[in-house]
Amino acid sequence: MSQKRRNGDRAEGSPSSPPRPGPDALYGPNPTPPQLENGEGWDADPLLVSGHDAYRDGEYLYQDYVYDDHGADTRRFTAGSPSNADSLGGILSQPTGDLHYPNDGERYSYNGADLLEFRARPTAEGVVYRITLNTMLEPDAAAIAIGIDTGGSDGRTDWGHGLGELGAPVDHVLVTWGTGAELDGEPLEDDRVTVDVRRNQIEVEVPLEPADETWRHYCVTGLWNDDDGEFRQVAVSPDEETPGGLKRGSQNVPPVFNVGFRFDEPYDRHVGALDIGRGLFDVLDVTGIGHNLLDLVWDRSARVLGEGNWREHAQSLALANRDISRFYADIDFQRLREGTTDDASFEAGFHSLLYPSRYYLGEGVDPDHDVLEGRIQPYNVYVPENLDEPAPMVLLLHSLGGAYTQYAVYMPNLVKQLAEAHGAVVLMPQARGPGRWYKREAELDIFEAWRDLETRVEIDRSRVTISGYSMGGFGTCMLAAQCPDLFGRGFSVVGPPSEDPIEGLTGGLLKAPSKLTNDLFGGEGGGDVLNVFAQDPESALEITDNLRHVPMLIWNTVGDPLVPVLSPENYARKLRRHGYRYQFDVFPVATHLSLGIRDQWDRAPEFIARGKVIRNPRRVTYRQVPELDHPEVGLVHDGAYWVSDIVTQDGEDAGLVDALSLADGYGDPNLRRFRRVGQTPQRHLSRGLQWEQPDIDQRRGPENALEVTLEGVAEATLWVEEAGLDTDTELTLRVDSDSEATLTLATAFDTHEIEVSEGESTETVVLDDEAEKKAAAA
Numbered sequence: 023m024s025q026k027r028r029n030g031d032r033a034e035g036s037p038s039s040p041p042r043p044g045p046d047a048l049y050g051p052n053p054t055p056p057q058l059e060n061g062e063g064w065d066a067d068p069l070l071v072s073g074h075d076a077y078r079d080g081e082y083l084y085q086d087y088v089y090d091d092h093g094a095d096t097r098r099f100t101a102g103s104p105s106n107a108d109s110l111g112g113i114l115s116q117p118t119g120d121l122h123y124p125n126d127g128e129r130y131s132y133n134g135a136d137l138l139e140f141r142a143r144p145t146a147e148g149v150v151y152r153i154t155l156n157t158m159l160e161p162d163a164a165a166i167a168i169g170i171d172t173g174g175s176d177g178r179t180d181w182g183h184g185l186g187e188l189g190a191p192v193d194h195v196l197v198t199w200g201t202g203a204e205l206d207g208e209p210l211e212d213d214r215v216t217v218d219v220r221r222n223q224i225e226v227e228v229p230l231e232p233a234d235e236t237w238r239h240y241c242v243t244g245l246w247n248d249d250d251g252e253f254r255q256v257a258v259s260p261d262e263e264t265p266g267g268l269k270r271g272s273q274n275v276p277p278v279f280n281v282g283f284r285f286d287e288p289y290d291r292h293v294g295a296l297d298i299g300r301g302l303f304d305v306l307d308v309t310g311i312g313h314n315l316l317d318l319v320w321d322r323s324a325r326v327l328g329e330g331n332w333r334e335h336a337q338s339l340a341l342a343n344r345d346i347s348r349f350y351a352d353i354d355f356q357r358l359r360e361g362t363t364d365d366a367s368f369e370a371g372f373h374s375l376l377y378p379s380r381y382y383l384g385e386g387v388d389p390d391h392d393v394l395e396g397r398i399q400p401y402n403v404y405v406p407e408n409l410d411e412p413a414p415m416v417l418l419l420h421s422l423g424g425a426y427t428q429y430a431v432y433m434p435n436l437v438k439q440l441a442e443a444h445g446a447v448v449l450m451p452q453a454r455g456p457g458r459w460y461k462r463e464a465e466l467d468i469f470e471a472w473r474d475l476e477t478r479v480e481i482d483r484s485r486v487t488i489s490g491y492s493m494g495g496f497g498t499c500m501l502a503a504q505c506p507d508l509f510g511r512g513f514s515v516v517g518p519p520s521e522d523p524i525e526g527l528t529g530g531l532l533k534a535p536s537k538l539t540n541d542l543f544g545g546e547g548g549g550d551v552l553n554v555f556a557q558d559p560e561s562a563l564e565i566t567d568n569l570r571h572v573p574m575l576i577w578n579t580v581g582d583p584l585v586p587v588l589s590p591e592n593y594a595r596k597l598r599r600h601g602y603r604y605q606f607d608v609f610p611v612a613t614h615l616s617l618g619i620r621d622q623w624d625r626a627p628e629f630i631a632r633g634k635v636i637r638n639p640r641r642v643t644y645r646q647v648p649e650l651d652h653p654e655v656g657l658v659h660d661g662a663y664w665v666s667d668i669v670t671q672d673g674e675d676a677g678l679v680d681a682l683s684l685a686d687g688y689g690d691p692n693l694r695r696f697r698r699v700g701q702t703p704q705r706h707l708s709r710g711l712q713w714e715q716p717d718i719d720q721r722r723g724p725e726n727a728l729e730v731t732l733e734g735v736a737e738a739t740l741w742v743e744e745a746g747l748d749t750d751t752e753l754t755l756r757v758d759s760d761s762e763a764t765l766t767l768a769t770a771f772d773t774h775e776i777e778v779s780e781g782e783s784t785e786t787v788v789l790d791d792e793a794e795k796k797a798a799a800a
Contacts, residue, residue, distance in 0.1 A: 040741045040768075041666040043483075043507040043635075046656050047469040052477060053380045055397035056221040057138060057154055064152065068139060070474075072333065072374040072400065073285050075351055077364040082353050084140040084241075086282055087374060088156050088400050089387070090334040091243070092119025093256070094275040095342035097268055103356040104259040104266045108132060108389040112456030114432065115331045115425035119338035121267040121279055122260045124245070131386025131395075133157040134352060135164045135243040135279040138398060142239070144355050150227040152198070153586065153681075155243070156396055157386040158222035161200035161325040162246055165253050166224065171239035171350075172193040172232070182207065184252030185276055187296050189345030190240045198226045200208070200248035203228075230760035234356035241282030253277040276344060281337045283351040287338060289372070289430045296405075328431035329451055332373055358531045368478065370407045372430045372437075377474030381655055383454075383463055393454045393463065401471040402426045405479070406441040412482035414446040415475075416630060418459065419490030419497040420451070424450035430718035433491070435621040440489065444628035447479055459521050460591040461560055462652040466503070487633040489513035489626075492585070493619055495576075496521065499562035499593065504574045504650065504659040510633030513575045513626055519593035520586045521559035526589030528597075529564045560650060566596040567645040567678060571636040573603040575629045576680065577706075579612035598711055601693055603712035605629075610702065622703035638664055638681045646735075647676045664744035667737065671761055674734035681730045684723035689716030725750050732759035732778070738764040739773075742789060749789040758782045 042049060058068050066078035067086040076083050095118050103109060107122040109132065123130045143150055153166050167185060169192035171177055177191030177558030183204075196205050200217040203210045214227045245254040245265060267273060286597045290590050312437055329335040340346050357364070369743065374397050384395030387610035406413075420428040429450055441448050451471040458464030475481065488509045490498040495517015502512040515603075520526040524534040573599065578590040587608060594606040609617065630710045646668040651658045660668045661679070670677035682688060691713035700706050726748050728740065742749055749769050757765065757778050765776040769789055776785065 025701065030517050040664065040744050041661060042501055043464075043662070044505050045469055045658070047380065047466055048473050050473070052378050052474055052745070055157070055378050056399055058378055059220065059221055059374055061223070061225070063143070063150070064293055066141075066143065070376040070378075071368070072376060073287060075283070075285075076451070077354075078171060079358050079363070080143055080358055080361040082142045082351070082358060084283055084351055085376070086137040086139065086284070087287070087333040088136060088138060088336070088376060088398055089133065089394060090117075090332045091133060091156075091279040092117035092332065092334055092338060093121030093267060093279045094119060095338040096269045096275060096342065106259045106261065106438050107266055110387055110389060110394070110456065112423040112425065112559065112779045113394045114421060114423045115325060116326050116328075116427060116458050117304060117338070118326045118329065118335040119267075119341070120269075122255060125262050126262045128131050129160050129163050130245070131157050131384075132389055132398070134159065135245055136386075137241065137243050137280045137282055140241055140282050140351075142353055142358075144232065144358055148227055149232060149355075150225060150572035153198070153224045153241075153243075153443055155222045155224075156398060158200075158219050158386040159385060161217040161219050162202075162248060163200075164245050165173075165197060165199045165246035167242050167244075167253075168496050169242075170196065170230070171240075172235070173237070182254060183246075185242070185249070185278065186274070187344045188240075188242070188276060188278075189340075189343070190347040190350070191728065192240065194228075194230065196228055198224055199248070200224050211654050218350075230248065232355040236352050236354045236356075239283070239306045239353055241750070242276075242278045243280040243282075243344065244277045247512075268757045272606050275470070276341055278341055280334075281340065281346050281349050281351045281473070284333075284337055286336065288329050289337075289427070290435070291432045292327055292329070303508070305541045310562070327574045328427075330431050331425055331427055338444075339673065368405065370405050370409070372434075373403050373405065375398060375474070375478070377401055377471050378781075379467075379470055381463075381466065381687050388688075390727040392457055392589060394452065394454050399454065399467060399471070400426050401453050401467075401475075401477075402430055402450040403465070404430075404437045404441050404450070406445050406447065408445070409447070409479070409578060410445055411480040413479060414485035414487075415439045415472075415481045416446045416448045417472070417486065417488045417501075418448050418450045419468075419488070419501075420450065420456075421490075421494050422459075423456045424494075425456060426450050428491075433618050433621050437489065439623050439627040440630055443773060444485075444631035446485075446487075446631075447475070447481065449475055457493070459493060459560065461650075462655060462657065464744060465501070465652070465657055466655045479774065483508075484637070485510060485633065486635060487511045487513070487630045488598065489630065491515045492517060492614065496562065499574070500565075502574070503562060503565040505569040506572050506644075507637070507662040508569050508635065509523030509572055511573050511630055512569075513576070513577075513630055514590075515577045515617060516579060516585055517576075518589050520561035520589070522561065523586075523589070525559070525561050525563065526585060526592065529592035530561060534559075539647030540687070541665045555596035563596060564594060564647055564676065565645050565650070566593070566602075567643050567680075569597065569602050571598070573633075574605070575626060575636055576606045577609065577617065577626075578607075579609045579614065579617065581610075581612060581616075582614040584614045587666045594709070598695075601711065603713055605708055607706045607708050609701070609704060609706045617703075620703065624698075624702035625676050636663075638746065640688050640746065641681070641685060643678070645670065646677050649675070661723050661738070664741040666741065667739040667766070668735060669737040671734050671763075675768045677735040677738075679730065679732040679735055679738050681728060681740055681745075683745035683747055684725040684727045685727065685748070687723035687725075689721035689722045691716055706744055725754065727754035727756065729756045730758070730765065731760075732757065732763050734760065736761075737764045737766070739768050741768050743769055753787045753789055754780070754784065755787050756784045
């Protein structure tokens, strides 16, 4: 070895402080993207709590959901989409509404009528309304209609402008399409209408005088047809100009994609035997005669598998019935003039929240890749009863084809049991789509949602755990290994250890042909048949080394055709070979979906509740895999705890650092294997490893020494003080490396580069001036 010391000012690129757990996206303030900016006359901060309203700073605000712009319910989920329709995939995240945007992505981006926020305030000349859309590429692509009921007794329910009957009686109808507006059919002056495409905002001032009265408001959005001067009508199938979704031969539905002021959108699921049976009957009954007869005696046909997948179930049924009268806001103009503040509450239960992303990935929806690209993204959170802050947190990841609402819709008991077991807040991110496999933008989404949640609730970072179902189980295995210093425990339910099923079945020995994973069923441009795999499938089998301090609970089933039990068996075998703590429960009479359908989770919440994040353990093992990094969005997984900045050798697939501090002495834990049969939540076989304290004669040290093993590593940084070592005395460094490498020993003030040769070597290192004087005197 040879030593090079840096004193005083650090060289460019040298470490400046110990690494923080997780990526940079988890830290710092939220950004303010254009949609959340306030122009002249507007001061209130946005709510970012969907389905809520408030009075703030003399303004009325309503925050809508995002990506809930699916219009009326026109067909059952078994009927499929109309021809030529492009939309987000995901069997467990289908909306109840059936409208589809025109296939002009440059104008609508499959999200062009998505209401984000509604605001109102009185002015000297009337009332000004501000509408913010989630996506706006052209100023006149969308149309907004605001119905105003001033309390008159003869309000009309046909709003005109191609909207027709809406069931909500109003005295005035304001319609704007960005570049113009009409009030009760009369054009407003140009200076009363402004549109800001950068901010996705339209402002309209109307010459109405509410004084101190309370007026009822309704709001709908759709697409504008400038040629006909009305909302663009819906056809059976969409084309470049016309939206689709109308059921052939059925009556017309309103050309509305989104309705405002929805405060009670429901959650429910339709996955019982009767629901599935009725759905299969509808598929087989091609004539429709049997369906019509059955409807006369038993109306059990589920419109979708889940109500509330995109928080628009009530909206879609109301539009199908042409009656939106239940969706309104009574705006009190006296409170607005008085500047009253009456904010949104954050009570126990499920909440749909929005966060602003730091990254611009595009606009609207990319149906080819199944990605939500906008700067404003949704996530769900469950707040337990009697929240005590700082609170533990459980990160709960959705399945392939699911959404941020999956657990509220399909498995609410899982959420409630995880939360109430130890008063934890449960974070359920969207991950930018239904099937991104928690890489790149999907992983980024998780940490940005987490960052936003911490602006609302104080989270105890020492009590954070992670879990997920199916693809969410895969994400659990991946993120727990990539960021082991963030999580105390992991709980994977029917999760595959690899995105590639062949790799999982063979324990990493073989991989599926690229034709399958990057062509037919996935890849950069989306799969030719289905989007099942993201580009370049990843595997948690590669990085099990990193789970030394993250005990794992793994539940899988024998009757699972999607995740054959051999795959998680291979994953458990890797943990066993490492000597890591795990419990692998196999359910012999369950299937891939049955655990979720039963929604019973005895034992799992107690396991999660015992999770405690280890901050600076005395032994750190970390495998860095460059192909798992995405530096373009700030995601680089190159270390954990007091090991950072691992650089893999050129030509190697991965680099492994196994570093041991003898500061307090160390002995490997004794391993106790167990095997038992359990009955809850249903019959299963458990196998696993537990740690027990090592015998006293097995411990080495204490000694001011580091022992490091390097495999395929070109560079790495070790933070000496975080490893518990004394910088005031000489440090012994013992290294076993399979190639030449550079180790940087970092302290609070200095860094020391150690050139390591291939093979075993030992060196005594002096870390600061005081230690150097002591060494010279000796």
